[in-house]
Amino acid sequence: MTLVVPDPTRTVPLPLRQQADVRDRWLTQRLLDVLPGLMDRAGIDLWIVTGRENNEDPVLATLLPAAWLSARRRVVLLLHRSDDGVTPVAVSRYPVGQFLSGWSPEDGGQWDAVRRVVEQAAPRRIGVDVSASCAPADGLTVSEHRALTAALGPWAQRLVPAEELAVGWLETRLPEEVAALDALNRLTARVLRQSLSPAALTPGVTTAADLAWWLHQRLADLGVPPWFHPGVTAQRAGVPLRDDGGVPLPAVPQDAVLQPGDLVTCDAGLVSLGLATDLQRSGYLLRPGETAPPPGLQAAWTAGTRVRALTAEALVPGRTGNEVLAAARAAADAEGLAAEVYSHPVGVHGHGAGPVIGRWDDQAPLPGAGERVLHAGTVYALELAVRATVPEWGGQGVRLALEEGVVLTPSGTSFLGSPQQELWTVPAS
Structure with a gap:
């Protein structure tokens, strides 16, 4: 990939549209080349990142398309590690960039769709963003945690802090x-x-x-x-x-x-x-x-x-x-x-x-x-x-x-x- 970066001799950086193109290409490459190794290192085979509009998980912003300046309503992203790499799925009212769509409102409730994606993935360890020592890795709110736990039923027993994974992704x-x-x-x-x-x-x-x-x-x-x-x-x-x-x-x-x-x-x-x-x-x-x-x-x-x-x-x-x-x-x-x-x-x-x-x-x-x-x-x-x-x-x-x-x-x-x-x-x- 040929990268165009801001020229420090110029008085302005890249135009916003070009910045968005670059950032979206980076996200695709990071999902392909960076995330699988980080998930393996953390021992997590499903990572759930969820957030609501105006109260986003800090990690969520790094996974959304560049043109999204915030979450829209509730966005639930599920990243499943398999032998083929990482499959990104979005359970969201609107399409989310490179993520596969995992929900249509005609098919039922949003949390029901999350449960179906988890059951299909059958993960051993489900990572969520909870951390006492790293603020950007602690983005799962109490109410979202409650809703997610209730939706997952017995699968909630496999929830683990994704602190190491979130830190690795961000750093x-x-x-x-x-x-x-x-x-x-x-x-x-x-x-x-x-x-x-x-x-x-x-x-x-x-x-x-x-x-x-x-x-x-x-x-x-x-x-x-x-x-x-x-x-x-x-x-x-x-x-x-x-x-x-x-x-x-x-x-x-x-x-x-x-x-x-x-x-x-x-x-x-x-x-x-x-x-x-x-x-x-x-x-x-x-x-x-x-x-x-x-x-x-x-x-x-x-x-x-x-x-x-x-x-x-x-x-x-x-x-x-x-x-x-x-x-x-x-x-x-x-x-x-x-x-x-x-x-x-x-x-x-x-x-x-x-x-x-x-x-x-x-x-x-x-x-x-x-x-x-x-x-x-x-x-x-x-x-x-x-x-x-x-x-x-x-x-x-x-x-x-x-x-x-x-x-x-x-x-x-x-x-x-x-x-x-x-x-x-x-x-x-």
């Missing part, structure tokens, strides 16, 4: 999806570069809140809306880091005007082709007469890129998120670098399903999501922060955050887009 990316995310990361980085330039930022005039809204508007105007309101933080000499439950964080308020001499970090992520990005970029606002950041900030940046490399090296298939966290922190400690690692999966959702590698406010091993195993073919936001002191700021501490997109391969990680290699500068106005 696994096709090579073509990875290529698209590479382009989308480049586009995100380009917009972030514009934000830390005179195109969006005038030292002495622009506030942090102004810049965050500039980013939000810019992404919306490009047709790649953000999945969270962009974050902008500033650090400056004379404004020490504040303590937030033991975590030192920037203390310059959002309504403060950004001034020459500030260290500014922007955090943004967009959504296109059903995929999300999550990146951070940092820049220094030059004082009059300066041509480069102070050496102390340069050293902090160098330390940050070193921890970034060490964390990338720790991302190894087969390790758990907690094991990656321990390895990355141990490597940083061995080099005398004060670091926090809090990387996370990214793909269908910005904070995606899959192994979590620490949290910014909790560097202890995490139960549940931290115990999941990393798999090749998944994409992560490699996110971290380093703490350092700046002699030119009277020994004041800074907390420098970095975040890049990476794809996990059988041999390690590869960066997506163009990682930030140096601390950017913004000229004095």
Whole structure:
């Protein structure tokens, strides 16, 4: 299949109709090439995903045709694993894309049709989306669970949580999806570069809140809306880091005007082709007469890129998120670098399903999501922060955050887009 992905040199992504064509081709390929192995790995031979309009299971959105912006009435999707692959059946009032129709209202009730499909499949284990540790895999509502259980009768005894299957489906990316995310990361980085330039930022005039809204508007105007309101933080000499439950964080308020001499970090992520990005970029606002950041900030940046490399090296298939966290922190400690690692999966959702590698406010091993195993073919936001002191700021501490997109391969990680290699500068106005 020849894939057309957004060109990062363009000012707009693919037109919506072309995006829908691409997404529907991806869904067909994922049902054929990805889902059978995931169902085998989870030991589930029938997966039922059900949701109602305006209250969809997060997984359901990834199985519907791209032109469906939500469920229509109630949609029940049944994916049956057999020797021939996976047979997708929809018990729905309306046709559902690639799914075979399993119901016509003339034939009786919707739940009766679900029961008939299950009886024909005769599954050993029926997976449903219930999870205590992964929100996107916990989309089966109480009322839908009750209705499904009542409809299945004795078959309900074979219901099991489909947590591992749902996580695998959400976290696994096709090579073509990875290529698209590479382009989308480049586009995100380009917009972030514009934000830390005179195109969006005038030292002495622009506030942090102004810049965050500039980013939000810019992404919306490009047709790649953000999945969270962009974050902008500033650090400056004379404004020490504040303590937030033991975590030192920037203390310059959002309504403060950004001034020459500030260290500014922007955090943004967009959504296109059903995929999300999550990146951070940092820049220094030059004082009059300066041509480069102070050496102390340069050293902090160098330390940050070193921890970034060490964390990338720790991302190894087969390790758990907690094991990656321990390895990355141990490597940083061995080099005398004060670091926090809090990387996370990214793909269908910005904070995606899959192994979590620490949290910014909790560097202890995490139960549940931290115990999941990393798999090749998944994409992560490699996110971290380093703490350092700046002699030119009277020994004041800074907390420098970095975040890049990476794809996990059988041999390690590869960066997506163009990682930030140096601390950017913004000229004095």
